[in-house]
Amino acid sequence: MDHIGITIPDIEAATRFLVEAFDAEPIYDSVKRTDPTVEGSEPENILSLAHGTKITAVRMMKLRVGPGIELFEMKGPEQGQPVRPSDFGLQHxxxxxxxxxxxxxxxxxxxxxxxxxxxxxxxxxxxxxxxxxxxxxxxxxxxxxxxxxxxxxxxxxxxxxxxxxxxx
CATH class of the missing domain: 3.10.180.10 (2,3-Dihydroxybiphenyl 1,2-Dioxygenase, domain 1)
Known part of the structure; x- marks a missing residue:
């Protein structure tokens, strides 16, 4: 496995947590908060995002051992709560x-x-x-x-x- 992707509400808070909890290290930012947001029909179709979703930041993190973690900070009209292990889809x-x-x-x-x-x-x-x-x-x-x-x-x-x- 190369990496997992996680949508998070705040990229800086998520980065701090991963660094403190797992000694993760930021490798690079694909989208910085200072960059224009990634939005529109193209990313909505490519990533199957809800209409109107804006990607505000993306960062690749490195764990000491194992796959990377790609953080996606997105703002959208239809964001749901994180899944529980009993829900369908990737659970943990x-x-x-x-x-x-x-x-x-x-x-x-x-x-x-x-x-x-x-x-x-x-x-x-x-x-x-x-x-x-x-x-x-x-x-x-x-x-x-x-x-x-x-x-x-x-x-x-x-x-x-x-x-x-x-x-x-």
Whole structure:
């Protein structure tokens, strides 16, 4: 995966949060707030935006390990609330962490809210010593999962295929 795109209400606040919560770094701005807004039928058709939506800023962020995060600050007449994990569509993205407690502490200090504390993975195909996960919400509503998989998992006995891990 190259990157995920997230629509946020305030690009500077979202950037600060990602830097503080995940040690992310801004790479470049595709659209700066000082640039003319990107609007009209062309971006509406290309991106399937609601009529009248204005793209006011776009920034690509780099995580230490994993895909980038592209932030889109948009203003539009039909913006909805962020999805919950029970809604259709992309519901969360997961960040692999070595120290899940430290990652949660950094996330909460930056303004994120956890749904629960770390717990063993819930599916029998993924259990293993120290294999933990938990979910939280970023200040603008995007759901993130923290996951740590230091041990092999039972599914590995049945296939040569493996889940992605940052060190493999």
């Amino acid at each position: 993205f997961a960040l692999y962490v070595d120290d899940i407690e430290a990652a949660i502490a950094q996330f909460e200090k930056a303004g994120g809210t956890m749904f629960s504390r770390p717990q063993p993975l819930m599916f029998p195909t993924e259990v293993g010593k120290g294999n933990f996960f938990c979910y939280g919400r970023m200040p603008w509503g995007t759901v993130v999962e923290f996951i740590s998989l230091p041990s092999s998992m039972p599914y590995e006995n049945d296939t040569s295929l493996r889940r992605w891990r940052p060190y493999v």
